[in-house]
Amino acid sequence: MTTTTLASTTRLNPVSRTLPVLLALEDDAEDVGRLSPDDRLTCHVHGRWIHQCVASPLHVNPVTRHRWCRSCATALTVSVDELSGAVTMACPRCGHGESTASARLITACRASLAAARAQAATRVA
Ligand SMILES: [Zn+2]
Ligand SMILES: [Zn+2]
Numbered sequence: 001m002t003t004t005t006l007a008s009t010t011r012l013n014p015v016s017r018t019l020p021v022l023l024a025l026e027d028d029a030e031d032v033g034r035l036s037p038d039d040r041l042t043c044h045v046h047g048r049w050i051h052q053c054v055a056s057p058l059h060v061n062p063v064t065r066h067r068w069c070r071s072c073a074t075a076l077t078v079s080v081d082e083l084s085g086a087v088t089m090a091c092p093r094c095g096h097g098e099s100t101a102s103a104r105l106i107t108a109c110r111a112s113l114a115a116a117r118a119q120a121a122t123r124v125a
Pocket of ligand 2: 069070071072073074091092093094095096097
C-alpha cells in the first residue's frame with residue numbers, strides 16, 4: 001500500500017475503500033448529516049465515481065447551478081482527463097458559466113478521480 005497525499009482526503013479515507021464500500025459509507029454519512037451531497041466522491045444515483053457520471057444530464061441543476069450557466073440557460077460541458085486528472089466545466093455558448101456549485105462539483109470530481117486512480121495503482125502493485 002503506497003502512501004498517497006490527496007488534497008481533499010475526507011475522514012472516510014476514500015483511497016482505502018473500494019467503490020461499493022465508499023458508496024455505502026457516503027450514503028450513511030450523508031444520511032446523518034456528516035457529509036454534504038456536494039462533497040461526495042461517489043454518485044448514489046449512478047453507483048459510480050462522481051467523475052464517471054458527472055457528464056450525465058442528471059448532474060445538471062438549474063436551481064442550484066450545478067453544471068449550469070445561468071446567463072445562457074445552458075448546461076456546462078464537462079471534460080475529464082483521466083490521465084492528467086484534470087476536470088473542467090465550461091458553457092458551450094459563452095465559454096464561462098462558473099458557479100460556486102459547479103466549483104464544488106469539480107473539486108469532488110478531482111478527488112474521486114484521484115481516489116479511483118490510487119486504487120487502480122494499489123491493485124496493480
Ligand atoms: Zn451520477
Ligand atoms: Zn454561458
